[in-house]
Amino acid sequence: MEKCKERVSNDGWHWRNCRKPIWKDGYCKIHHPESVQKRIEKSIEKEKEKYELSPLGRLEEAQKEIEKLKKENEKLKKAIQQNVSSRLKER
Numbered sequence: 001m002e003k004c005k006e007r008v009s010n011d012g013w014h015w016r017n018c019r020k021p022i023w024k025d026g027y028c029k030i031h032h033p034e035s036v037q038k039r040i041e042k043s044i045e046k047e048k049e050k051y052e053l054s055p056l057g058r059l060e061e062a063q064k065e066i067e068k069l070k071k072e073n074e075k076l077k078k079a080i081q082q083n084v085s086s087r088l089k090e091r
Helices: 033-053 055-090
Strands: 007-009 015-017
Touching: 033 055
Parallel strands: none
Antiparallel strands: 007 015
């Protein structure tokens, strides 16, 4: 039975071939590039979720919301000033 062609470390110093049977394209299911990519994407997504729930992530989100509210506030101020100035011209 053919084995996976990926080289893996035994102890950090010594390398050997993976002993798992071939699943696709000469790799086992663990070492196949598609499987590796899926694990990486899943890990990144998990880290994003963890960051969003962290105090720093929540602070960043709050700062974005504050900036959005400041912009909205400026628009409202301009609209009020235009309204007031147009009313003063009518007199």
